[in-house]
Amino acid sequence: EVQLVESGGGLVQPGGSLRLSCAASGFTFSSYAMNWVRQAPGKGLEWVSGIGAGGGSTYYADSVKGRFTISRDNSKNTLYLQMNSLRAEDTAVYYCAKVDAAFGLDPWGQGTLVAVSS
Amino acid sequence: SYELAQPPSVSVSPGQTARITCSGDALPKKYAYWYQQKSGQAPVLVIYEDSKRPSGIPETFSGSSSGTMATLTISGAQVEDEADYYCYSTDSSGNLWVFGGGTKLTVL
DSSP states (O other): OOEEEEEOOEEEOTTOOEEEEEEEESSOGGGSOEEEEEEOTTSOEEEEEEEOTTSOOEEEOTTTTTTEEEEEETTTTEEEEEEOSOOGGGOEEEEEEEEETTTEEEEEOOOEEEEEOO | OOOOBOOSEEEEOTTSOEEEEEEOTTTTTSOOEEEEEOTTSOOEEEEBTTTBOOTTSOTTEEEEEETTEEEEEETTOOGGGOEEEEEEEEOTTSSOEEEOOOEEEEEO
């Protein structure tokens, strides 16, 4: 069974940093691209960032470009999102999702909450 | 930037057919995907590549796409189908992925 488990969320002050992790199991992690998607409280889904299977290709939404860095460690089956210069508007549940060539984003983890507040 | 437009809400009575639309300029050439999100839960894929249904998704869910509009159809909608539904696709470059704003389906 494919499982994705996010961790690393929490409360951080504006301007601070946080690193999210997504532990993957049940599939050949190194063969699949991965994405991060977030959802602000009461709002819709927002695609944040994506990374190719080998880690060489990365993509970012304009809202996080230059502040967030996506990476992966295929030896540890883990996806990361380094978030710097955090703002109140980055407050959201962050989900990781496996990218399937046919299925799109499937499945998703249960998410981790990031709250940016003083 | 690229945008996908969805109606904010759709309401039907139990047993009726619910149709949720998603419009985007690149949809004639790019697939649409549909996700269901129930309150407090992670999104779940219900339709991929415009009209294909993953295993485990009821046959009451179907998808179609024509021109710049993709449509998710829920035939004989039930109370348990109440959820937020999001379309998802990419722009013409294939590098910018976006979600529609989401549609809240109410069945009552």
